Amino acid sequence: DTAVSQTPKYLVTQMGNDKSIKCEQNLGHDTMYWYKQDSKKFLKIMFSYNNKELIINETVPNRFSPKSPDKAHLNLHINSLELGDSAVYFCASSQELAKEQFFGPGTRLTVL
Amino acid sequence: AQSVTQLGSHVSVSEGALVLLRCNYSSSVPPYLFWYVQYPNQGLQLLLKYTTGATLVKGINGFEAEFKKSETSFHLTKPSAHMSDAAEYFCAVLPGNQGGKLIFGQGTELSVKP
Numbered sequence: 001d002t003a004v005s006q007t008p009k010y011l012v013t014q015m016g017n018d019k020s021i022k023c024e025q026n027l028g029h030d031t032m033y034w035y036k037q038d039s040k041k042f043l044k045i046m047f048s049y050n051n052k053e054l055i056i057n058e059t060v061p062n063r064f065s066p067k068s069p070d071k072a073h074l075n076l077h078i079n080s081l082e083l084g085d086s087a088v089y090f091c092a093s094s095q096e097l098a099k100e101q102f103f104g105p106g107t108r109l110t111v112l
Numbered sequence: 113a114q115s116v117t118q119l120g121s122h123v124s125v126s127e128g129a130l131v132l133l134r135c136n137y138s139s140s141v142p143p144y145l146f147w148y149v150q151y152p153n154q155g156l157q158l159l160l161k162y163t164t165g166a167t168l169v170k171g172i173n174g175f176e177a178e179f180k181k182s183e184t185s186f187h188l189t190k191p192s193a194h195m196s197d198a199a200e201y202f203c204a205v206l207p208g209n210q211g212g213k214l215i216f217g218q219g220t221e222l223s224v225k226p
Contacts, residue, residue, distance in 0.1 A: 004155075031212055033212065033214075035214075040218075041150075041200060041218075041219045042216070042218055042219070043156075043202065043214075043216040043219075044216070045213045045214060048211050048212045048213065050211075050212070055211040055212065056210075056211040056212070056213055058213070090155060090156065092156075092214075094212060097211060097212035098144065098206065098208065098212065100144075100146060100158055100161050101158075101212070101214060102158065103148075103155040103156040103157075104155050105154060105155040106153075106154070106155050
């Protein structure tokens, strides 16, 4: 009965590869997000989607492409991975834009 | 631009002692305010929130926070620390009309000594 789930939990890959992280929420929320947590634990928003529509793209390189096939899913695809992409990526969801956000367990991405 | 400052990247208390984690925000309009906790290798869990109404808000695990508009603060407290409280704590603000963008402080790591 996990509220916000992400797969995989760990992802280790080589520079230049393309990878995807999947996120699903079963809370019936309309809004989903991706956040990046760097090695200093600083959290910053990357994207937000409301009813499958992109609301925020926080100056993220266009190698990152979110895809929302339906309101319950928001996947993150990353092309041409770079060393600096190594981080923990968190998916979150909220009932609407101005409500509290619920976070997934995170995906630790390591680029070698 | 909105910002959140957490004073002290690391706080250490003894078990049973008062926990005080400080958070100040900058905003021209009082935003919604949150505290989240992150245990090692886990996601963020919502501790408590302030939206409108009563300025003293109670959360889970015995934590509470008080919104003070005049001081632009939202400090987190717990009367008696428990070993299980050891974790990273994040204060966050949700400004209006910014697409749901949560702005986080840099985090405070709480250690609890036996």
